[in-house]
Amino acid sequence: MPIRIMELQRNTSRAPAKLHTIHGLLRGRTFEGEFDAGEKTYRFSFAPAVCSLVQNKLVLRGRMTIQSPQSGLRQLDDVAARLIAAQGGVAGSPIRRQLLTGTAQTAQTATSDQKMEQEKGPETELQPGLHAFDSPRRDELGRPVVESTGSLAFVGVLYFHLSPLDAPALGIPMNLERVQLGGRLAPTDDTARDLQLLFSDLVAALDGERPDEKAASASLEIINRILKG
Numbered sequence: 001m002p003i004r005i006m007e008l009q010r011n012t013s014r015a016p017a018k019l020h021t022i023h024g025l026l027r028g029r030t031f032e033g034e035f036d037a038g039e040k041t042y043r044f045s046f047a048p049a050v051c052s053l054v055q056n057k058l059v060l061r062g063r064m065t066i067q068s069p070q071s072g073l074r075q076l077d078d079v080a081a082r083l084i085a086a087q088g089g090v091a092g093s094p095i096r097r098q099l100l101t102g103t104a105q106t107a108q109t110a111t112s113d114q115k116m117e118q119e120k121g122p123e124t125e126l127q128p129g130l131h132a133f134d135s136p137r138r139d140e141l142g143r144p145v146v147e148s149t150g151s152l153a154f155v156g157v158l159y160f161h162l163s164p165l166d167a168p169a170l171g172i173p174m175n176l177e178r179v180q181l182g183g184r185l186a187p188t189d190d191t192a193r194d195l196q197l198l199f200s201d202l203v204a205a206l207d208g209e210r211p212d213e214k215a216a217s218a219s220l221e222i223i224n225r226i227l228k229g
Contacts, residue, residue, distance in 0.1 A: 058083040071171030081160035089156030
């Protein structure tokens with residue numbers, strides 16, 4: 001009998017399970033998604049209000065909102081999201097948009113080289129139904145040049161570590177000390193499109209073979225302007 005009591009005590013004191021990863025889609029200025037915890041579904045949004053560089057890494061800070069039918073709407077401010085990795089996109093490269101200095105307005109533009117890359121057909125096509133099996137073009141380092149590399153490269157997913165979240169305040173029965181946010185960039189609105197390109201330029205400036213602090217700062221300034229609305 002005492003053994004059974006001890007087992008019950010051990011079970012009731014067991015630490016809550018950890019929530020490891022949540023995934024959200026960038027809509028406008030906000031990452032939105034949902035996850036399951038304790039047999040319940042929670043919708044969340046992370047709305048960054050400011051971004052900065054900390055030890056040469058992008059950090060977003062903003063409001064985390066959790067919503068569920070059981071606990072209603074809960075919010076935490078000043079949640080930090082530190083960029084740990086970025087995954088490149090694999091679809092056709094989006095047309096670069098010219099961001100106007102001093103405003104969040106944009107004009108749909110692209111360089112002549114980008115338009116040619118986006119509009120031309122397969123380079124190996126000889127005539128309909130026939131293709132050559134030539135070796136692919138390569139860059140100066142010997143890597144194959146594909147549709148989403150070099151000047152046409154862009155970010156498809158940003159992976160962040162969130163600062164420790166107050167689980168009781170958010171009404172979530174899990175350990176939220178080290179949650180990873182996978183922010184997918186598949187924009188359907190102009191604001192998200194602009195942020196995708198700016199995040200792409202920022203990542204390229206920070207993690208490229210030759211880091212460019214000036215270019216990173218320029219992208220950071222425009223991102224902050226957009227986040228402020």
